[in-house]
Amino acid sequence: MPQPDPAAAIKAAIEQVWDTDHAEWAVTLHVDDDYRPVAGSPVLLVADDGGTTVHGGAWLVRKDMLRIVIRLTVFAAGRSEAREVLDAAVDDLVANRPAGIRIENVPAALETRDRETGAFLVSITMPVIVRPL
Amino acid sequence: MAGKVRLNKKVIGRILKTVDGGKRAVAQKILANIDDPDARIEVYTTDREVVGIMVPADSQARDGVATRAASAAGISPGKP
Numbered sequence: 494m495p496q497p498d499p500a501a502a503i504k505a506a507i508e509q510v511w512d513t514d515h516a517e518w519a520v521t522l523h524v525d526d527d528y529r530p531v532a533g534s535p536v537l538l539v540a541d542d543g544g545t546t547v548h549g550g551a552w553l554v555r556k557d558m559l560r561i562v563i564r565l566t567v568f569a570a571g572r573s574e575a576r577e578v579l580d581a582a583v584d585d586l587v588a589n590r591p592a593g594i595r596i597e598n599v600p601a602a603l604e605t606r607d608r609e610t611g612a613f614l615v616s617i618t619m620p621v622i623v624r625p626l
Numbered sequence: 627m628a629g630k631v632r633l634n635k636k637v638i639g640r641i642l643k644t645v646d647g648g649k650r651a652v653a654q655k656i657l658a659n660i661d662d663p664d665a666r667i668e669v670y671t672t673d674r675e676v677v678g679i680m681v682p683a684d685s686q687a688r689d690g691v692a693t694r695a696a697s698a699a700g701i702s703p704g705k706p
Contacts, residue, residue, distance in 0.1 A: 524688075540690055542690040542693035542694045542697055543693075543694060543697030543698065544697050544702045545697070545700055545701075545702050560702045561697070561702075562690075562693045562696075562697060562702065564690045564693060566687045566688065603683055603686060603687055604683075605683035605684045605686075605687050606684065607684045607687075607688060608682075608684055614683075614684060614687035614688060615687075616686065616687035618690070618693050620702060
């Protein structure tokens with residue numbers, strides 16, 4: 494039985510929509526160290542920041558629900574571009590939600606600039622509940 | 627029928643502002659998981675006392691420094 498990989502499931506769900514709607518936008522699970530922002534080609538990072546189990550116990554091995562934090566961070570060359578991509582990502586994720594993943598909240602975005610690459614970053618940390626399938 | 631219950635909001639407010647309730651200990655635990663010299667604990671008061679963990683915004687956005695540290699300490703951020 495495979496381990497649940499909610500970040501990959503969320504990436505696939507967003508990618509499915511963007512493949513047709515926004516072909517120039519990329520979704521990834523890790524951003525390379527030598528990444529440089531390019532105007533018109535924003536990158537969405539989907540990361541699993543971990544969490545706790547909701548119900549645990551030996552009788553639920555590999556079946557217990559997880560309450561984890563999924564971090565969506567957009568790397569872009571401009572602020573409005575970054576915000577636009579994040580809004581689209583959340584909308585497309587909610588509309589095309591993968592099975593077994595419940596989004597608990599979509600908090601306000603954190604906006605900043607990367608000291609190393611100069612990219613504009615817009616980030617949210619969504620609490621989600623994952624039910625192993 | 628039970629009588630009316632009236633909350634003493636003044637006292638509840640005072641409790642929220644003065645009682646620690648383990649906040650500082652948990653914040654220390656989370657801070658211990660952060661490998662960043664700029665990370666620090668900040669105590670401030672809104673309608674209650676808050677013990678916040680401050681990290682540079684781009685470290686959080688890029689690497690999830692604060693959320694990962696909280697998860698490692700068994701706290702699920704975003705929702706209590």
